[in-house]
């Protein structure tokens with residue numbers, strides 16, 4: 001029998017979502033389930049690592065079972081088991097890695113290790129049309145903000161990174177300080193919709209520099225200081241305008257730097273990856289600006305921007321077909337950077 005369908009199980013447990021998906025031939029999502037822990041962590045105002053690990057272990061077996069069933073498959077019909085093994089919360093990662101190893105070993109299937117950031121980037125390969133390379137990629141998640149130049153899908157050259165807070169971290173910290181809730185990104189986006197940017201003025205940090213470095217802690221602190229002043233003056237009802245300006249300032253820097261990077265490298269493709277890529281203002285502004293320079297923009301659907309199993313299954317598929325398999329001594333790494341070796345996959 002000739003087999004022309006490659007089905008990969010993708011497991012993601014690096015932070016506060018237990019996520020499992022089955023991907024066929026790298027681009028077709030047969031199932032994609034997420035057990036979010038947001039409600040559990042909300043009362044603490046952020047992710048509590050040990051609680052995250054415990055929640056992952058409670059749900060992972062059932063979620064894998066459900067994902068395989070939803071895909072209409074038997075476990076034996078899977079071709080490989082892909083799992084995120086870093087970066088992320090170590091206890092949380094170990095749940096996914098341990099489960100994936102046991103599952104793959106039990107089924108006698110290959111194991112594939114996937115870098116979480118690479119998976120976010122590969123989410124752009126889940127759509128109907130594939131991006132062409134070379135490209136510039138903006139990675140904006142809770143822990144990372146980087147601009148990369150990619151000559152091919154597995155070559156990553158860092159053009160610039162954040163010197164302090166990641167974009168998502170700034171969203172989360174500002175939201176928490178203003179009492180808008182967790183996670184901060186969606187809360188800020190929603191609040192900003194009711195306000196007007198420009199009424200308050202916040203800094204566009206590093207926009208005057210012609211490099212590709214970012215810094216968001218100054219913007220965060222300016223926002224917090226302004227909020228303290230607003231409260232002292234009893235003008236809390238203007239929170240919407242403050243938040244709209246914060247979002248505008250942050251997005252403007254991301255958009256300008258990304259476009260500048262694409263122009264400098266003479267590329268006609270921009271990829272965006274990570275949870276902050278779900279932000280509607282960023283999506284809109286980047287597409288608008290890129291159109292001026294006839295640059296194609298790829299951004300996964302919002303559901304595929306935040307942590308999910310589909311992106312792991314997708315990256316896992318490409319690693320699998322490239323023959324890049326993991327050994328049974330695979331470990332998890334909280335802070336390993338795929339940029340270190342410059343290539344991956």
Ligand code: KG4
Nearest residue numbers: 141142143168185186275276278279306307
């Ligand atoms: O990629 P991700 O799900 O997890 C990490 O790998 O870090 O990104 C999470 C980050 C959080 O900081 C969250 O606030 C942010 O993505 N985020 C958003 C939006 N949705 C999620 N930031 C801005 N706007 C959004 N709509």
Ligand code: ZN
Nearest residue numbers: 141275306307
């Ligand atoms: Zn992520």
